[in-house]
Amino acid sequence: MLDKIESLYASFQNEITPLDKQADVLNLKASYIGKKGSLAEVLKGLKDATPEERKAIGPRSNEIKKNIEQAIVDKLKDLEVKEINEKLEKNKIDISLRDSLMENGLQAAGTHPVHQIQRKIEDIFLSMGFEVLDGPHVEDEFHNFEALNIPETHPARDMQDTFWFADKKHLLRTHTSTIQIRGMEERKPPFAFVGPGKVFRCERTDTTHEMVFHQLEGMMVGKGINTGHLIYFMKTLLKEIFKKDMEVRLRPGYFPFVEPGFELDIRWKKPDPKDESAKHSGWLELLPCGMVHPNVLRAGGVDPDEYTGFAFGLGLDRLVMVNYQIEDIRHLHRGDLRFNEQFSFF
Numbered sequence: 001m002l003d004k005i006e007s008l009y010a011s012f013q014n015e016i017t018p019l020d021k022q023a024d025v026l027n028l029k030a031s032y033i034g035k036k037g038s039l040a041e042v043l044k045g046l047k048d049a050t051p052e053e054r055k056a057i058g059p060r061s062n063e064i065k066k067n068i069e070q071a072i073v074d075k076l077k078d079l080e081v082k083e084i085n086e087k088l089e090k091n092k093i094d095i096s097l098r099d100s101l102m103e104n105g106l107q108a109a110g111t112h113p114v115h116q117i118q119r120k121i122e123d124i125f126l127s128m129g130f131e132v133l134d135g136p137h138v139e140d141e142f143h144n145f146e147a148l149n150i151p152e153t154h155p156a157r158d159m160q161d162t163f164w165f166a167d168k169k170h171l172l173r174t175h176t177s178t179i180q181i182r183g184m185e186e187r188k189p190p191f192a193f194v195g196p197g198k199v200f201r202c203e204r205t206d207t208t209h210e211m212v213f214h215q216l217e218g219m220m221v222g223k224g225i226n227t228g229h230l231i232y233f234m235k236t237l238l239k240e241i242f243k244k245d246m247e248v249r250l251r252p253g254y255f256p257f258v259e260p261g262f263e264l265d266i267r268w269k270k271p272d273p274k275d276e277s278a279k280h281s282g283w284l285e286l287l288p289c290g291m292v293h294p295n296v297l298r299a300g301g302v303d304p305d306e307y308t309g310f311a312f313g314l315g316l317d318r319l320v321m322v323n324y325q326i327e328d329i330r331h332l333h334r335g336d337l338r339f340n341e342q343f344s345f346f
């Protein structure tokens with residue numbers, strides 16, 4: 001009987017070695033040490049064995065059972081590691097690929113200057129305790145207009161030409177101010193956040209106007225927030241971006257969702273594409289802002305008798321134009337590699 005057990009163990013060892021599927025290993029385990037496995041079958045004869053034989057068979061069969069269990073665990077682990085390695089091999093990222101692409105005159109992918117500046121501004125505001133929020137591109141009329149104090153009959157709806165969906169209730173958001181409402185709905189004051197993203201306007205393009213462009217909304221709400229706070233944050237923002245004091249002017253601006261409202265313009269030197277040395281000095285409308293209108297606070301679930309706030313909406317594409325002295329906004333999203341390759345991506 002002892003011989004039978006030993007030969008059973010030997011054949012188990014032969015059988016397990018070539019297996020390469022976890023399911024086969026588990027079947028093998030059942031066929032040897034399962035309830036109806038061959039070891040149990042052999043041990044049925046134990047009742048007919050002499051006491052001496054039992055003394056030898058008992059401990060050895062236990063030992064063999066333990067060895068088989070351990071061999072199964074080890075095998076399953078090996079197969080798992082092998083599977084992981086195969087997956088890694090298959091999905092391997094070749095980090096030397098970028099260099100070889102460059103050597104062959106091909107351009108590796110990178111971050112667009114608009115997104116570079118977006119991330120830079122997010123970092124500036126994160127360091128000042130603001131959150132960064134997101135919002136949907138497809139919006140409803142409430143979040144894009146009504147909640148922002150622009151009812152259906154309000155002439156301000158014409159200020160932003162809108163891409164409407166056929167149901168006339170949904171639209172492609174015309175500004176990131178929608179994030180003000182969504183942000184307020186989800187939190188209790190005091191709070192401060194920025195919300196960057198794409199916006200869409202059905203308007204004729206020119207050197208400073210695109211149909212799809214990027215804005216970054218900002219909002220701070222709390223007790224006693226006033227215009228002084230607004231100006232402080234706007235100045236800090238521009239100083240951090242340009243790393244120097246920029247010449248700016250603040251003039252009254254009308255937006256139904258702020259009162260008072262301002263337009264912050266920045267002085268820039270617009271290059272002349274026909275004459276590289278010529279730079280036309282002028283003002284670029286960059287950063288509309290103001291104190292949040294009480295109706296807007298109310299629409300977002302904030303009590304205007306208790307809290308006040310400021311908001312701003314920065315044009316990111318225009319900021320890139322000022323930063324890199326780009327004379328036509330349409331270069332930015334045309335996908336012309338000769339243009340894109342001029343920016344340091346890494």
Ligand code: FA5
Nearest residue numbers: 175177209210213285286287288289311312313315318
């Ligand atoms: C707005 O969209 C307001 N929601 C901004 C705001 C937020 C005001 C909070 C007050 C408080 P406006 O339409 O002016 O405002 O656009 C904001 C900025 O986006 C502009 O200053 C400009 O930098 C940029 N911008 C506007 N239209 C275009 C366009 N067609 N192409 C490129 N940039 C544009």
